[in-house]
Amino acid sequence: MRVSTIDSPLTYSVINGKKYGLDYELAQQFANYLGVKLKVTVRQNISQLFDDLDNGNADLLAAGLVYDSARVKNYQPGPMYYSVSQQLVYRVGQYRPRSLATVNENQLTIAPGHVVVNDLQRLKETKFPDLSWKVDDKKGSTTLLEEVISGKLDYTIADSVAISLFQRVHPELAVALDVTDEQPVTWFSRLDDDNTLSAALLDFFNSINEDGSLARIEEKYLGHGDDFDYVDTRSFLRAVDNVLPELEPLFKKYAKEIDWRLLAAISYQESHWDPLATSPTGVRGLMMLTKNTAQSLGLTDRTDAEQSISGGARYLEDMMAKVPETVPEDERIWFALAAYNMGYAHMLDARSLTVKTKGNPDSWTDVKQRLPLLSQKPYYSKLTYGYARGHEAYAYVENIRKYQISLVGYLQEKEKQEAEAMKLAQDYPAVSPEELNKAPFPFLSFLSQSSGYLTHSPSLLFTPQKKEEK
Known part of the structure; x- marks a missing residue:
């Protein structure tokens, strides 16, 4: 069974060689239920997920996707298993918009294929005629959230569960306002004439509802609460x-x-x-x-x-x-x-x-x-x-669970940064601070002044830069 998903703390992630994620665990259980082998493909954004269905490269999309009337015209939804709202986020310390009325494309960027685009279009036509936004075809929601955190981007929109998990590691990410009400989350497959896959999926979700295993998995990934401090x-x-x-x-x-x-x-x-x-x-x-x-x-x-x-x-x-x-x-x-x-x-x-x-x-x-x-x-x-x-x-x-989520995510991110720094160290051998400001190293000179993680690598001879207090 071929499943396409997105790399995120909630849907699918790999930590120290072990696979985690609510959608991953459910997909693995469904594959076991069918008696088939699970093959997972990770995509960068939602648009690429639906491309996999269109091109016959996936049987199922399991990525925390929202049920939407536009989507169900072309794709088969599965059972709905939890709900989210779409929220506009900004960085703490920056201007907080209280309404979408003045938000424009120079401030708001959305990931391709994001369901909220349909909601924004309706809001523009009915309430906020000056509302505008930009879709970045090369980036997913996770990347855009990271850019808001870093200050590179003013605003983006993501689902409430993803945001709450990000805040455990990046408390500087703040919710400005709710863009939508609660929306159900489901999986998607191709429109199936004989309904074989969708019928099996319905039977599977009924069985895990009855035996309590769905509640246990949801408790594991969603039970940390939303009272962010x-x-x-x-x-x-x-x-x-x-x-x-x-x-x-x-x-x-x-x-x-x-x-x-x-x-x-x-x-x-x-x-x-x-x-x-x-x-x-x-x-x-x-x-x-x-x-x-x-x-x-x-x-x-x-x-x-x-x-x-x-x-x-x-x-x-x-x-x-x-x-x-x-x-x-x-x-x-x-x-x-x-x-x-x-x-x-x-x-x-x-x-x-x-x-x-x-x-x-x-x-x-x-x-x-x-x-x-x-x-x-x-x-x-x-x-x-x-x-x-x-x-x-x-x-x-509940507090212990929140601290554990923060600690695991924070340490994982530090490991990722260290790996990136090591790769840069290998690609660009260590040089003295004086050489950084001389040709032919203008790129390295720029990195040494603007990149916080580069100066953290002990193998580099860069002059350490003082990190700004968050």
Whole structure:
């Protein structure tokens, strides 16, 4: 089965050789359902995706595409599985447009094939006659978002989910206004006379809806929430640059059952990576362990970074081991974190309450919705272990997930920049600062003055440039 998609954090990406993405995982499951092999082709923009269908180079488009009346005239839509709105974005610190009335093509650039072009055309005809925009045939939405972040471009339009993920790594990206209401997302295939593929796709989505696997995948990629906090995210990324490097070896050393970046995110939520952190209730250290927990783990100094991280990791492993085996593997960590925060017994109460209110106790989506009820008397009075600050456990897990998304994306981007710098270093051998300003190196001279990442490569002899504070 040939599937065309776009490289983005939500749809499809490759990290350390492993493939991720909501649409990728669904496509792989669909291929397994059909008993065929999956072949993925990555395209730069939406226009190229539909070219693949037109030219017979793809069977399906799985790329977070919006259902649109114009598209369904020529292509077969599949089941709709989540929704997004289209939003106009700008860079923090720059002018924020409050309306599309004054936006023009010198400011707004759209990716080719983007569904919002139809919406903009309708708005121009009915409300904003002076509205204009430019379509860049060579760039996709991801590239245009990056250009807004860098200040190269004033505005672009992208879907709300993609923007929220970008903001976890680039908090300077801000939403100016909503261009559309919520729109359903679907896959597309060629118009099929016998409906073979579309019928199979409908059966597949019905089955994963019924067994809960669709909800689990959506929780994994869409469950991080949309309550973006600019100040908090920016502070976290500063700490990643300034504090994390010293602690990173310890997180890698003791994160045995989970990804080290998740362990680091847990520690940041607990203490903001302050080894001396102390709460009013007496918990201390990077992992904010109680005195009793530390003693049970054989720790002698909760403020010692290595002891705290090793103890916290072991305690979390104990919680994960206790999570009922009926909970799917990829969701066990969230149940364990809730138990880590409010106690294992109260996590069991949350599962029990989920059953009583006709939810699935093995679904994190269902259980987390009941957590705030643990502090409400009509509910906790009927539970085995009584009152708990379930709303805090809910926020605790959600915050950790957001920090993890930010950390993974930020480190991945740094690796990409370092790889680009290394390639430039190989293409253009190191020269002295004096030679940079002499012929025949005008291109290198320009790069050394304008490119932030070039001067970060230790193999180059460029004079370091001071990065502007964001």
